[in-house]
Amino acid sequence: MRARAGWLLLLSGLVGCAPAPPSLKSLTEIHEVSRPRWNRQGDLAYLSDESGQVRAHVRRAGGASAQAALANVTLAAWNPQADLLTLQYDPDGSENSQLMGWEPASGKLQPAAIKPGIIHHFGTYSRRGRLAYSSNERSPADFDVYLDGQRLAQAGGLNVPTRFGPEGKSLLVVRQGATLSQQLWELDMEKGERRQIAPAQGDSLFLSPGYQSRSRLWMLSNLGADFLGLVEWRRDSNQFRSLWKAGGDIEAWDYDRKTKRFAFSLNQQGYSRLQVQDRSAAAALEVGELPPGVYSQLAFHPDGSLTLQVDGPSQPSSFWRIWPGSPRVELVLGERPVLEGLRPPTPVRLTSSDGTVVGGLLSWPERPRAAVILLHGGPASQARPTFSPLLLELTRRGIAVLQLDVRGSTGYGRRFAQLDDGPGRFQAIDDVEAGAAYLRSRGLNKFALMGHSYGGYLAWLSAERQPENWAALVVGSAISDLPGYMRETAPWRLENRRAEYGDSQDPAYSPLTEVGRLKMPVYLYHGRNDTRVPFAQGEAMEQALRAQSTPLVWREFPDEGHHLMTPANRRLLTLEVASFLQEKLLP
Structure with missing residues (x-):
């Protein structure tokens, strides 16, 4: 813990004696880099938004640099046999990912797997430079495995090839089932035969699998355990054994x-x-x-x-x-x-009404006057201490932020992540109410609730149960009609979402049922190209709120999908939400 403790002491020591913190506008203009990949020559490929779009960049070992003329890139991977990268990109935010080849030396772009309306997921390269990926070209709900543009194996569900065998004759494929359930299988590319490695049924994850030899695989898994650890699979015994555990998830x-x-x-x-x-x-x-x-x-x-x-x-x-x-x-x-003026978020634990302990991260201003409870999406996700201009600005203005990990969140073990499935959904609302009670115990009594995707869905339900708790809501890309959502969401997501929500027709699970209880001001946003939670879900709530004269700010993003990819749009959202919360919480 020495590294973390040293930085926390440094940051804490700056509070009260540092220069004025940067403005919100300047924070939103900070460029970020992500997804680094190095080749054997020491050249670095990465993603950056410095151009105003997320693009692929290359920085040579000798110092030269290049930028691809392609926007909305989500991944860049080197071909091990050539000065060539495969770029996965999302043209319009609809998650219909395409694959493009890029030669950084010449700037040339060449299609690798591009068909409008069809999704292509990059998988891996072989040592000889052969490209494996998956695509739902045959069926909208099923991703088959492809090799250099030719279908290699037909498969049901969401499959992604992850690693070639040492001799390039076999291929590992992960199949995603329910949110916390995966299968791992191996394809013999010469015989066309498949071998099931991980159990065909179960609720375990198999992440980052790789060959250590032809007879051994290493990967991260929670098979037979509560948390992710490093495990080994042996071909001769067809058995898994633990190599490394940490008392929490190895990520x-x-x-x-x-x-x-x-x-x-x-x-x-x-x-x-x-x-x-x-x-x-x-x-x-x-x-x-x-x-x-x-x-x-x-x-x-x-x-x-x-x-x-x-x-x-x-x-x-x-x-x-x-x-x-x-x-x-x-x-x-x-x-x-x-660093200026920053108080880093602190991990907290609090107890819900049924005795379940839930966690989160608390950003606490020097003189707090109000608070926001922030609910993450997923719900199989977790509050993480990452860079957020909005959270920094809210804290600077005296608004505490509790990033709450309601039941169903990851990071707390397998059992906790499954507590909200099906009927457990309403107990997650109890966790939100426990968050408000915790903030009251610390002397605050004016709150807003904010969430995106599943977090927005839970925000609707929580605000409808106890509208008196909330002075304002901020909701983005969220379900408003659960049966409609199950009919409209992308076909390849149905298996996963049924395991999470069930096929409930109970109107109590749809926020539109009790929309009349929402009288507090609402900031609502949605991307028109969203295929996860279709735009009609946000539009229906917008129309219902307007019909009953609920104070509403409605922001439609015509060129975005479920997640905002364009820096300008993210900047606009951050500035508007900060202003909205300032007005409603600190008039």
């Missing part, structure tokens, strides 16, 4: 064959802890101090160093390099920490 890992070292990112109440370990030693190696936050994209390099992506409350998403066994740390790419 990212890498292994350096040369030094025989593991690197792990461990989730501890939302914050990441980096641990580097010799395979044969019990004690962890010294690592230098990094900004607190979330650590991902771990990668060892030939010189023994480790790079990772860091995203923290004071640190816009950026790339860092450490040298295990020494305190040496280097910022590779990205903005320096934004």
Whole structure:
């Protein structure tokens, strides 16, 4: 914990004695980088929004740079046999992802898998540069496996190829079922045969699987456990065994064959802890101090160093390099920490009405006057201490923010993540009410409720149950009519969503049923190209609120989908929501 503690002390020491913090507008203009990928020559590919769109960039080992002329890129991956990347991009936010080849030296773009209305998910490259991906071209609900443009295997459900075998003759494929349930199978590419590796039935995850040899696989899994750990599968016994546990989720890992070292990112109440370990030693190696936050994209390099992506409350998403066994740390790419006046969010625990303990992150101003409870989407997700101009600005203005992990959130083990399934949905509302009671116990009595996607759906239901609790609502891309949503959402999501919500026709699960109880001011937004929660869901709520004269700000984003991808739109939303909450909570 030394790295995190050092930064927390530094940040805390700045409160009250630092220069004036940056304006909200300047915070929204900070550029972030993400998804780093290095090739064998030491060239770095990554995503950045510095152009006003999220594009792929390359920074050569020698210092030269290039930018792809393609917007809304979500992934960039090197071909191991050529100076070529495959870019996955979402043309209009509808999640109909396409694959484009890019030669950074010439700037040339060449289609790899592009068909309008068809989804293509990048999978992996073989050592010889063969491209594996999945596509729902045959059926809107089913993703078959493709190799270099040719269908390799027909499969039902959402399948994504993840890794070729050592000789390039086999391919690992992960099938996503319910939110917290995956299957892992291996395709013999010569014989066309499949082998089920992970159980065909169950509620376990199998993340980042990879071959250590032809007979052994390593991966992250919670098979037979409450949390994600590193496990090994052996072909001769067809059995799994645990290699590494951490008392919480291991979220990212890498292994350096040369030094025989593991690197792990461990989730501890939302914050990441980096641990580097010799395979044969019990004690962890010294690592230098990094900004607190979330650590991902771990990668060892030939010189023994480790790079990772860091995203923290004071640190816009950026790339860092450490040298295990020494305190040496280097910022590779990205903005320096934004430190002025920051109070980092603190992990909290509180007790719901049925005795269930729920957690979250609390951002507490020096002199709080009101509070916002922020509900994340998913619900299989977690409040994380990442860079948010809106949260920084609200705290600066004296508005506390409780990012609440209601039951159904991840990061607290398998059982907690399943507590809200089906009938448990209404108990998640109890958790929201427990959050308001907790804030009252700390002397506050004026609250707003804010959520996106599932978080917005839960915000509707919570506000309708106890409208007197809330001075304002901010809701985005949220379900308003559950049966309608189940009819309208993208076909490939139905299996997953049925496991989460069931096929309930009970009107109590639809916020439109009790919309008449919503009299508080509402800020509502939705992307017109949303295929997860179709735009009609937001539009129906907008019309219902207007019909009963509920004070309403309605923001439609015609060029966005479920998540806002364009920096200008994200900036507009942040500025408008900050102004709205200021007006309603601190008149």
